[in-house]
Amino acid sequence: MPKIEINLKEKIDAIEFFQINVNSPTHFSFGTIANRQICMVRFTHGKHGGWAEIQAAKNVPDFNLEKWAEFFKIFLNMPITDAFNLLNKNHDIWNWDILELCEIALLDLAGKIIEKPAIEILGLNGKNPVPGVFCILQDNPERAAEMAQTALNKKLNSHLKIKIFGDNSLDIKIIKAVRKIIPENTFLIGDANYGYGKNINNIPNNLVLNLKTLHSEGLNACEDPANMPNELWKELQEKVGKLALIPDVPLRPSWTATKNLIPGMGRIYNIHPACTGSIFHTVKLAKKIQSFDAKLMIGDASLVGAACTVWQQLAIGFNAAWVEAIEKPEESDIFPSCILECSTVQLSTGKFGIKNLNPGFGLILDKEKLKKSADNYYCLKN
DSSP: OOOOOOOOOOBOOEEEEEEEEEOOOEEETTEEEOOEEEEEEEEEETTEEEEEEEEEEESOTTOOHHHHHGGGGGGTTOBHHHHHHHHHHTTTTSOHHHHHHHHHHHHHHHHHHHTOBHHHHTTOOOOSOEEBOEEEOOSOHHHHHHHHHHHHHTTOOSEEEEEOOSOHHHHHHHHHHHHTTSOTTOEEEEEOTTTTOSSOSSOOHHHHHHHHHHHHTTOOEEEOOSOOOHHHHHHHHHHSTTSEEEOOGGGOSHHHHHHHOOTTSOSEEEEOTTSSSOHHHHHHHHHHHHHTTOEEEEOOSSOOSHHHHHHHHHHHHHTOSOBOOOOOTTTOOTTGGGEEEOSEEEOTTSEEEESOOOSBTOOEEOHHHHHHHSSEEEEEEO
8 A cells, every 4th residue: 555644543533424315316328326325424533524425325215324334333443544554454355435435534534633635645736727527427318418508507518428328329319419508619528337348358340430420429538438458448549549538447446457557548547436445546546547648537426525525636636637526416405505614616617626725625514504404314433
């Protein structure tokens, strides 16, 4: 694990969980998520609290928060440095999203205790604002067009992401519907979630033809078109010409990707929240990607709360091409209504920049309001 310049004996005295149910359906090539159970988690020491966020479940309306939260008892009364070390020891055992959640909360908590911004702890130097990207997760072209207008209304028009489904006819209809709404120079990204091929061992001609057709209809980049070895990613990028490929799943988890990624797999590499397993390793991964002279971007995990500013700050620190992890009040306004202070802000240009670089990840909330507004609340303490 990369060396952590944190040596804190302060102990975690409580962990709080705030459940927010989001009932906005999202559509993917592998199926539909009708609802998701989001959990804001707060690791505390005294007056300080470190925030993080996770999609604890999906399509589980009767989700049992208390049962799910019991796993975190192991951290109670544990010194912060020991907690970081525990995460490192369990890289090959615990789920990536759990590892990442805990590390973010601990980074936020540690930064607040030592009064140092998390991105400075991580050694990130980027300061320039980064474009925000609105993601349209719809399989209905008319609905996709309506959401494209929502993106414009939010001044998010330099880039736009749509879901595509591996059905060339449907995907073209979605591209055309969205292109009628957005400016001509908007960079349009399509995320196929492997919809155009499962476990392929060679590049079929129809895959190349389908991707070139999507490009001719107005798609600028395609994320995860098919599941294939890294060497085939490079071959496919060479064959599809001006269409930029964006590998996503090959970057999971961050420590494996740092070892296995090769240059030329795409022109842009996607670091996806909830899938890295470690922010410290993600910093190493970002450096490797940039050593390829390639761009990187920050994806989204249908985040609606605490993790959005975290990934916006990381995007800025990495000098990323864009960030998709942005607040979604149209899906749930519970968390945004409880924010008292946040280090990042959306600018009038649609970019996200640093407003005030505060200790940790800089998020301060009206905790009591969030507790009352949340669908469920649970607290672990000594």
